[in-house]
Amino acid sequence: MPFSSVPLRITVLGSGTSMGVPTIGCHCDVCSSNDPRDNRLRPSILVRYGGRNVLIDTTPDFRTQALRAKINRLDAILFTHEHADHIMGLDDVRPFNFRQKGAIPIFGSEETLDAIRHTFRYIFNEDLPQSSIPNLETHVLDGSAFDLYGLEIRPLRLLHGRGVVYGYRFGSAAYLTDHSEIPPEALEQLGGLDVLFLDALRHKPHPTHSTVERSMAYAELLNPRRTYFTHICHELPHARTESGLPPHIRLAYDGLEITVGDPL
Numbered sequence: 001m002p003f004s005s006v007p008l009r010i011t012v013l014g015s016g017t018s019m020g021v022p023t024i025g026c027h028c029d030v031c032s033s034n035d036p037r038d039n040r041l042r043p044s045i046l047v048r049y050g051g052r053n054v055l056i057d058t059t060p061d062f063r064t065q066a067l068r069a070k071i072n073r074l075d076a077i078l079f080t081h082e083h084a085d086h087i088m089g090l091d092d093v094r095p096f097n098f099r100q101k102g103a104i105p106i107f108g109s110e111e112t113l114d115a116i117r118h119t120f121r122y123i124f125n126e127d128l129p130q131s132s133i134p135n136l137e138t139h140v141l142d143g144s145a146f147d148l149y150g151l152e153i154r155p156l157r158l159l160h161g162r163g164v165v166y167g168y169r170f171g172s173a174a175y176l177t178d179h180s181e182i183p184p185e186a187l188e189q190l191g192g193l194d195v196l197f198l199d200a201l202r203h204k205p206h207p208t209h210s211t212v213e214r215s216m217a218y219a220e221l222l223n224p225r226r227t228y229f230t231h232i233c234h235e236l237p238h239a240r241t242e243s244g245l246p247p248h249i250r251l252a253y254d255g256l257e258i259t260v261g262d263p264l
């Protein structure tokens, strides 16, 4: 096999920007569209391999996403950064704690985990709670690669406006969201990919997000076999936007399943 030796299956749980699509109160063509691919929950993916389920980010839509994708166990969570659209569903991991009778390991940068501790103070409070709270085991990532159930995970520092987020490479796939710029050190780690996810908010420039045009340039530079755009706002109708893209670059959509490392 030319790619990863660990077969991976990725499910896109959400492909939308922070407010989701449709956006509350908006009646634009995309927010009113009948194409289910124009319905975008907040951005997250599930990576399945070797009987394990690894989640990237817990969005405010996590409960709906877990039910839709019929996720029946959760073995780890990788956090990209602390923005609300990436963490606010954390409390909804409790059913997995009950089912699995144990803690769920969570991974992120020092800054991200600090922000999570601050946002969800009750989870990390030393006092014994009166009602159930998520049972988590925190692991701070310093940027070094690590093994997660037999798969090497490489955190990659990306610029998100003035902030720094982690993208993750795992095997021959990489998930990069919320980036305005991919620094050269990260670009160096992104060769030989089968599947690459990139932030592509819209066409118009944005201070903290990539655009369709900018991410097309990244895809051209990195030359993965397949590229999927995510963190998409209501300015991009699925069908019309895709018709302007080359066949190896597609818009992700909620529910999309991708097998990584398979021959074409």
Ligand SMILES: [Zn+2]
Binding pocket: 017, 018, 043, 083, 085, 086, 178, 231
């Ligand atoms: Zn975001």
Ligand SMILES: [Zn+2]
Binding pocket: 022, 023, 026, 027, 028, 029, 030, 031, 032, 234
């Ligand atoms: Zn709209």
Ligand SMILES: [Zn+2]
Binding pocket: 081, 083, 160, 178
């Ligand atoms: Zn963000």
